[in-house]
Amino acid sequence: MKAxxxxxxxxxxxxxxxxAFASAIPAAEAGLKGKSVKVGVIVPLxxxxxxxxxxxxLGAEIARDEINAAGGIGGIPLELIVExxxxxxxxxxxxxxxxxxxxxxxxxxxxxxSSACEMVFPVTNRMKIVAVSPTSAKxxxxxxxxxxxxxxxxxxxKTLGPxxxxxxxxxxxxxxxxxxxxxxxxSTGEGAKVYPAFFKKFGxxxxxxLTVQKKDIDFSAHITRIKAKNxxxxxxxxxxxxxxxxxxxxxxxxxxxxxxxxxxxxNPLFIRTGKGDVEGVWTASASWAGNPDPxxxxxVTKFMKRKDGxxxxxxxxxxxxxxxxxxxxxxxxGVTNDPKDLSKDRDRLRNGWKNVKNFPGVSGLTTINEVGxxxxxxxxxxxxxxxxxxxx
Amino acid sequence: xxxxxxxxxxxGYTLIFGILNLLHFGHGExxxxxxxxxxxxxxxxxxxxxxxILGSMVGAALLGLxxxxxxxxxxxxxxHLAPLISTIGVSIILQEIGTRIFGxxxxxxxxxxxxxxxxxxxxxxxxxxxxxxxxxxxxxxxIHLFIHRTKVGIAMRVTAENATNASxxxxxxxxxxxxxxxxxxALAGAAGVLVGLVYNAVSPFMGTEMILKGFTIMLLGGLGxxxxxxxxxxxxxxMEVFSVAYLASSYKDAFAFGIMxxxxxxxxxxxxxxxxxxx
Amino acid sequence: MFSSYIESILIFNGIHIIMALSLYLPFSAGxxxxxQAGFMAIGAYASSVMTLFWGFPFYxxxxxxxxxxxxxxxxxxxxAIRIKGIYLLLLTLAFGEMVRVFFLNxxxxxxxxxxxxxxxxxxxxxxxxxxxxxxxxxxxxxKSRMGRAFESMREDELAAEVMGINIVKAKLLAFGVGAFxxxxxGGLYAHYVMYIxxxxxxxxxxxxxxVFVVFGGMEIFWGPIIGTTLLTLIPEVVRFLKEWRMxxxxxxxxxxxxxxxxxxxxxxLVDDITRYAKKLF
Numbered sequence: 001m002k003a004x005x006x007x008x009x010x011x012x013x014x015x016x017x018x019x020a021f022a023s024a025i026p027a028a029e030a031g032l033k034g035k036s037v038k039v040g041v042i043v044p045l046x047x048x049x050x051x052x053x054x055x056x057x058l059g060a061e062i063a064r065d066e067i068n069a070a071g072g073i074g075g076i077p078l079e080l081i082v083e084x085x086x087x088x089x090x091x092x093x094x095x096x097x098x099x100x101x102x103x104x105x106x107x108x109x110x111x112x113x114s115s116a117c118e119m120v121f122p123v124t125n126r127m128k129i130v131a132v133s134p135t136s137a138k139x140x141x142x143x144x145x146x147x148x149x150x151x152x153x154x155x156x157x158k159t160l161g162p163x164x165x166x167x168x169x170x171x172x173x174x175x176x177x178x179x180x181x182x183x184x185x186x187s188t189g190e191g192a193k194v195y196p197a198f199f200k201k202f203g204x205x206x207x208x209x210l211t212v213q214k215k216d217i218d219f220s221a222h223i224t225r226i227k228a229k230n231x232x233x234x235x236x237x238x239x240x241x242x243x244x245x246x247x248x249x250x251x252x253x254x255x256x257x258x259x260x261x262x263x264x265x266x267n268p269l270f271i272r273t274g275k276g277d278v279e280g281v282w283t284a285s286a287s288w289a290g291n292p293d294p295x296x297x298x299x300v301t302k303f304m305k306r307k308d309g310x311x312x313x314x315x316x317x318x319x320x321x322x323x324x325x326x327x328x329x330x331x332x333x334g335v336t337n338d339p340k341d342l343s344k345d346r347d348r349l350r351n352g353w354k355n356v357k358n359f360p361g362v363s364g365l366t367t368i369n370e371v372g373x374x375x376x377x378x379x380x381x382x383x384x385x386x387x388x389x390x391x392x
Numbered sequence: 393x394x395x396x397x398x399x400x401x402x403x404g405y406t407l408i409f410g411i412l413n414l415l416h417f418g419h420g421e422x423x424x425x426x427x428x429x430x431x432x433x434x435x436x437x438x439x440x441x442x443x444x445i446l447g448s449m450v451g452a453a454l455l456g457l458x459x460x461x462x463x464x465x466x467x468x469x470x471x472h473l474a475p476l477i478s479t480i481g482v483s484i485i486l487q488e489i490g491t492r493i494f495g496x497x498x499x500x501x502x503x504x505x506x507x508x509x510x511x512x513x514x515x516x517x518x519x520x521x522x523x524x525x526x527x528x529x530x531x532x533x534x535i536h537l538f539i540h541r542t543k544v545g546i547a548m549r550v551t552a553e554n555a556t557n558a559s560x561x562x563x564x565x566x567x568x569x570x571x572x573x574x575x576x577x578a579l580a581g582a583a584g585v586l587v588g589l590v591y592n593a594v595s596p597f598m599g600t601e602m603i604l605k606g607f608t609i610m611l612l613g614g615l616g617x618x619x620x621x622x623x624x625x626x627x628x629x630x631m632e633v634f635s636v637a638y639l640a641s642s643y644k645d646a647f648a649f650g651i652m653x654x655x656x657x658x659x660x661x662x663x664x665x666x667x668x669x670x671x
Numbered sequence: 672m673f674s675s676y677i678e679s680i681l682i683f684n685g686i687h688i689i690m691a692l693s694l695y696l697p698f699s700a701g702x703x704x705x706x707q708a709g710f711m712a713i714g715a716y717a718s719s720v721m722t723l724f725w726g727f728p729f730y731x732x733x734x735x736x737x738x739x740x741x742x743x744x745x746x747x748x749x750x751a752i753r754i755k756g757i758y759l760l761l762l763t764l765a766f767g768e769m770v771r772v773f774f775l776n777x778x779x780x781x782x783x784x785x786x787x788x789x790x791x792x793x794x795x796x797x798x799x800x801x802x803x804x805x806x807x808x809x810x811x812x813x814k815s816r817m818g819r820a821f822e823s824m825r826e827d828e829l830a831a832e833v834m835g836i837n838i839v840k841a842k843l844l845a846f847g848v849g850a851f852x853x854x855x856x857g858g859l860y861a862h863y864v865m866y867i868x869x870x871x872x873x874x875x876x877x878x879x880x881x882v883f884v885v886f887g888g889m890e891i892f893w894g895p896i897i898g899t900t901l902l903t904l905i906p907e908v909v910r911f912l913k914e915w916r917m918x919x920x921x922x923x924x925x926x927x928x929x930x931x932x933x934x935x936x937x938x939x940l941v942d943d944i945t946r947y948a949k950k951l952f
Contacts, residue, residue, distance in 0.1 A: 098674075183775060
């Protein structure tokens with residue numbers, strides 16, 4: 001009895017202390033130095049990757065506007081300095097240098113494409129500034145560039161595991177076929193490594209593995225061939241519109257077996273291209289626009305209003321969250337924003353990113369793992385009446 | 393199936409190359425804009441797909457005319473590479489305009505044709521595919537008749553043989569050049585809508601790939617040979633489909649380019665010979 | 672000397688100049704080539720394999736990969752002996768694409784996932800030293816027997832042959848040396864960006880180099896140098912135009928081709944400038 005009371009007292013005391021500290025910290029810190037908190041953004045705003053760039057930029061802009069409407073960070077507004085790579089990955093190198101040295105930003109959000117990350121991360125590592133990619137999903141890219149490279153995105157191998165397990169079990173898959181785009185780095189990783197590894201683990205026999213190319217538009221021969229092997233299900237890895245067209249061709253040829261797709265497909269484009277034919281297709285994603293969570297709903301509504309009714313893809317979610325994580329780190333880790341402290345502040349941000357744990361955002365609870373990739377519980381999704389919903 | 397749409401694009405290349413001796417790098421972008429015009433017509437006015445195709449043909453023809461006036465006619469004729477480079481400039485501009493107006497996202501066509509599946513032996517064909525094939529063939533026959541039977545068509549062929557002689561014979565070569573651009577562009581516009589229909593995805597970057605395909609076909613059929621382009625397109629379409637079954641798809645492209653090199657080395661006139669002049 | 676942003680842009684510019692000059696060499700002998708991106712890829716991959724897997728010193732790797740590229744260049748040059756004009760353009764385009772597809776599927780160099788982890792070896796000094804050497808080379812070439820042979824071949828191949836120029840040798844030489852220069856460019860590129868993947872070296876890149884050369888002018892080697900520099904810097908300088916900058920870039924190309932179809936710099940302009948300069952001093 002007595003011990004219990006003592007513990008309760010300690011608990012209350014702790015909470016009281018915490019509250020006292022929590023209110024004391026902003027007071028002590030009130031007001032960062034300088035005119036604004038500068039965050040650099042490197043995104044493609046022209047060329048083939050434009051869609052990812054626009055969504056990621058808009059996600060970050062919505063976060064910026066919310067933060068600034070609520071008084072900014074430490075009393076000064078957040079400023080995004082946006083640079084366009086025009087989908088040319090090597091341009092990102094010059095831009096990262098510009099942002100770090102000319103604009104003296106605290107941190108860089110981007111780049112978007114994995115190939116650009118491969119080029120930029122070694123550069124930012126050398127300049128000792130954090131770069132956070134909201135989208136890159138190619139396994140191993142941030143692991144190579146410790147300690148300044150971060151990706152607030154789950155790599156494809158980690159995302160797909162749980163979904164594949166459930167898919168195999170629920171649909172009783174014994175024999176599976178694989179079709180993947182061998183001209184795309186992420187899709188090749190999924191189709192040639194992730195799927196075979198997990199299928200082996202779950203005891204699924206792979207009856208056939210076929211490849212397509214980015215610009216292919218006719219898949220009838222692929223499907224005819226895979227149909228002849230009589231699989232129980234098909235695992236796809238390709239860009240959304242292409243994967244959707246492969247599914248359409250399957251349905252056209254009357255191959256109505258379960259399908260699971262890679263992380264590239266967890267967006268509205270897949271459903272828009274596939275129409276009714278992609279009903280029942282599975283995938284996995286850390287963030288999805290149909291999430292009933294009110295926070296997500298609010299964000300999706302705002303996003304759609306500013307993008308003519310378009311729902312955000314994962315880039316939008318992840319960069320929105322990333323900006324809020326940056327805000328939290330600046331407030332928590334004593335970033336001063338004093339030009340004299342620039343290198344110290346950048347190091348504080350690196351330390352902050354390393355220690356992100358269970359950050360509650362629009363893409364679930366985010367934790368940064370030991371290789372610098374954001375881990376969050378991926379949702380297992382399936383298409384139902386033209387929407388991505390949680391697969392049951 | 394798709395081969396027929398490739399043919400449409402390649403005929404455009406062939407006409408422009410045959411008559412103007414110009415590799416038109418902006419042609420793929422005309423194809424893309426054509427697809428978007430068709431898509432927007434269906435989305436906005438909910439019109440029949442045939443009307444949308446005709447609309448996009450008109451739109452693309454106008455675009456072709458503008459391209460000709462802006463980037464071909466003002467350039468002096470004795471410089472062969474300058475117009476080629478200016479069409480590259482045009483293609484950059486068109487692609488950017490495409491992304492600005494239509495957004496960078498890929499858009500799909502709404503269902504316009506009722507999907508019926510026909511079985512012919514082991515092959516399954518949908519109504520969409522049949523429609524595309526029929527429409528493309530019809531356009532090809534029209535263009536063939538146009539070139540061989542009408543006065544303008546004959547004038548075009550004469551110009552292709554020798555522009556100076558043609559103008560001496562009283563043919564307004566400037567008008568013929570404009571006509572060529574317009575007809576080629578109209579075909580590309582139609583092809584854009586048809587490809588958009590079957591693939592159900594229209595994006596501002598769909599033109600770039602078409603340039604390469606168009607070149608390959610043009611070469612396959614013989615530079616400047618309209619009939620060759622038609623058959624070449626269908627061959628490439630078939631090759632793309634069947635190579636999957638017998639070759640790894642990743643090597644398919646290498647295969648296609650290998651054929652291209654072989655043809656260039658051993659039979660530079662193409663499989664069907666070059667009707668129009670050689671450089 | 673400069674901020675590292677400017678330095679970075681200048682390094683890319685230097686690599687582009689090297690690539691444009693590699694295209695200009697066969698060009699000056701009347702050989703149009705869209706294969707330079709392919710040669711660049713060979714140089715980039717070969718040099719990376721040598722430094723990364725085999726531990727070769729950078730400059731030796733750079734030179735050897737240039738030689739490898741030159742050997743492939745000569746191979747491409749053989750069919751080019753017979754083929755001319757647009758046909759050659761298409762042949763070289765097909766070759767470049769085959770190189771791209773090859774590296775896309777070649778697992779030894781990473782296949783579709785690319786190749787990374789090279790050391791940063793390329794810097795302002797070594798890039799522009801090579802550019803300077805090339806300028807001297809092209810200057811000497813333009814005054815040499817071979818240079819004049821190239822020029823006469825460009826003007827009229829038949830006449831050149833009649834005059835006793837060994838066309839076969841000249842063409843193979845032009846292709847081979849051009850490919851060597853492109854291989855150097857590729858090696859420098861790979862050791863600057865530190866990650867290469869095959870889609871980068873597609874036909875659009877070859878077209879870009881082609882535009883650089885024709886834009887600048889093909890009569891004299893200053894053309895590609897000035898053309899490249901302008902077209903590399905314009906998109907950077909007009910960044911304030913935001914999403915309209917690429918349209919501006921396209922417009923510049925079209926307008927220049929209308930106003931100066933022979934390219935920005937031609938012999939006459941260079942002569943005028945020299946005369947003017949002489950008068951001045």
